[in-house]
Amino acid sequence: MRTNQYVLSLKWAIVLSIFHFSLAKAQTVFSKGxxxxxxxxxxxxxxxxxxxxxKETDCLQLLKDRGMNSIRLRVWVNPNDDKASGHCSKEETIIMALRAKKMGMRVMINFHYSDSWADPAKQFKPKAWEKHSFPELLDDVYNHTFDVISSLKKAGVTPEWVQVGNEIPGGMLWPDGSTDNWKQLGQLLNKGYDAVKAVDQNIKVIVHVDEGNNNAKFRTFFDNATAQKVRYDIIGLSYYPYWIKKDYSETIADLEFNLNDMVKRYNKDVMIVEVGGEDDKVQNTYELLKATIEAVKKVPNNRGLGVMYWEPQGARSWSHYALSAWQADGKPSPALDAFKE
Structure with a gap:
């Protein structure tokens, strides 16, 4: 009897160890998206x-065929219908997230907390929030974040990651949440974090800053975030050599240093949530992507989580955006083959 119990216990121990190993492996799958x-x-x-x-093919399938396993979707509060600077409402985001899930892809949600683009140059409040007091803004951030993420979960998609703010080196919801007032910015970021975790504790929260090769900018931002006890799980970085008028070969070592420094200094995982190269410089963009993916993968202990291209399918003929990775004939650029490896 004791022997049988011992064998049974041993079997269960083996089963559990395999389960935990599989779970750990799943959690460390490198995100390419x-x-x-x-x-x-x-x-x-x-x-x-x-x-x-x-052959006409679903865009997500074309991305998946190039090794991509993740999709990032922005959310605006009350967007207009402009084809390039509108849409991305909660309802549209849910439809896209479901579509990505059906393709077996992981989902990241990116809150801009604006009715249109929010980035380092502009962090405009949504029209509906413009006259709100700071306490009301705190509620706005919590309620909007909770509403979108809980609606996604009810629809059948629990995002793996959620960004609280988009490229916010100067803060968000200006002027109230500017980095000129870190105390208030810290509270706004924590409201977003709390709303996400209220829906699902397992969702990872990202705080996102641009110029991933600029270590001084990141230290300034995240030292202040630490001082304000900002809660988050992952440091998100943008990396666009194009916008600082340098080739990736001049900045990739700085990116690599910054990735490692962020992990050591703040004990956070890191992820490139935006990257892009020029669509008419295919080989250069391929090399940029390959080098970026390698830099993130080299971060010790699997703390470099992944790399996301920003609007690779956003062909210049449609968007007038020079950093897509799509050809004039409607086919993916060979530059995206970097994600296959």
Whole structure:
């Protein structure tokens, strides 16, 4: 009897160890993905996507065929209907998230806390929040975040990651949440964090700053965040050599240093949540992506989580954006083959 109990216990121990190993492995799968916020509008306006043989193909399938396993979606509060600077409402985001999930892809949600683009140059409040007091703004951030994430979960998609703010080296919801008032910015970020965790504790919260190669900018921001006891799980970085008028070869070592420094200094995982290269410099963009992916993968202990291309499918003919990775014939750029490796 004792022997049987021992064998049974041993079997259960083996089963549990295999389960925990599988779970740990799943959690360390490197994320390779794309922000595709423009995709529904591209399709609605008649843009067609093609594979290398010229066969019309679902864009997400084309991205998946290139090794991508994750999709990033932005959310605006009350957006307009402009094809390039509108849409991305809660309802549209849910539809896209479900579509990505059906493809077996992981989902990241990116809150801009604005009615249109929020980035280092502009962090405008949503129109509906413009006259609100700071205590009301805290409630706005919590309620909006909770509403979107809980609605996604009810629809059947629990995001793996959520960004509280988009490229916020100067803060968000200006002027109240500017870095000129870190005490208030810290409270706003924590409200977003708390709303996400109220829906699901397992969702990882990202705080996102641009210029991933600029270590001084990141130390300034995250030292202040630490002083204000800002709660988050992952440091998100943008990396665009194009916007600082340098080749990736001049800045990739700085990116690598910064990735490692962020992990050591703040004990946080890191992730490139936006990257892009020029669509007419295919080989250079391929090399940029390959080097960026390698830099993130080299972060010790699997603390470099992944790399996301910003709007690779956003062909210049449709978006007038020079940093997509799509060809004029509607086919993916060979630069995206960097994600296959």
């Amino acid at each position: 794309a922000d595709v916020g423009w995709l529904p509008q591209m399709e609605a306006t008649g843009y067609k996507f093609y594979d290398q043989d010229g």
